[in-house]
Amino acid sequence: MLGMDAMEARRQEVNDMGWDISGSLEVSHGKGFIKLMDLFFLAREYSLFGDIFGVKGRGKEHALAFNRGMPDEAALETINKYRLAVLDNKTTCYLTWILQSELSNFVQEIERNNWLDSDGLGIDWSWKFLFDSMSALADVYGGSNVRLVVWFDF
Numbered sequence: 001m002l003g004m005d006a007m008e009a010r011r012q013e014v015n016d017m018g019w020d021i022s023g024s025l026e027v028s029h030g031k032g033f034i035k036l037m038d039l040f041f042l043a044r045e046y047s048l049f050g051d052i053f054g055v056k057g058r059g060k061e062h063a064l065a066f067n068r069g070m071p072d073e074a075a076l077e078t079i080n081k082y083r084l085a086v087l088d089n090k091t092t093c094y095l096t097w098i099l100q101s102e103l104s105n106f107v108q109e110i111e112r113n114n115w116l117d118s119d120g121l122g123i124d125w126s127w128k129f130l131f132d133s134m135s136a137l138a139d140v141y142g143g144s145n146v147r148l149v150v151w152f153d154f
Contacts, residue, residue: 019049019152022152022153024039024081025137025146026146027137032073033073033078039148045117047117048117048123051064052098052103053065054066054094065096067096070097093151093152093154095150097147100143101143101146107131
């Protein structure tokens with residue numbers, strides 16, 4: 001078992017590593033959720049990782065959706081993708097999900113700030129595309145029927 005100093009050193013080492021986000025955009029049309037889009041294209045936006053998911057140095061107590069696990073009725077394709085990620089990569093962690101209805105106020109605040117994140121930096125186009133896609137889907141299916149299911153690898 002690691003001593004406290006060694007555990008703290010390992011935590012710092014992990015925090016200093018580059019983290020990637022993986023997962024799916026899912027929608028429900030009344031008969032369970034289906035996967036619409038893979039999230040492989042999302043850029044590393046650590047301020048968003050922290051503000052939304054409580055990952056990478058931000059306070060998890062203020063995050064919108066910290067470490068919730070796999071949602072009920074997750075799309076089978078999403079579940080299988082996550083299982084493969086765990087088998088292939090032993091550093092997969094922080095499985096969580098968030099509804100578009102939970103994200104909408106957060107995204108509106110970013111839009112009011114001209115797409116600047118909480119650090120005052122511009123947000124990558126990939127996140128804007130994702131948020132716009134979720135908003136458009138929510139207009140059709142409702143905000144509680146559009147969600148992200150994500151996990152992180154370092």
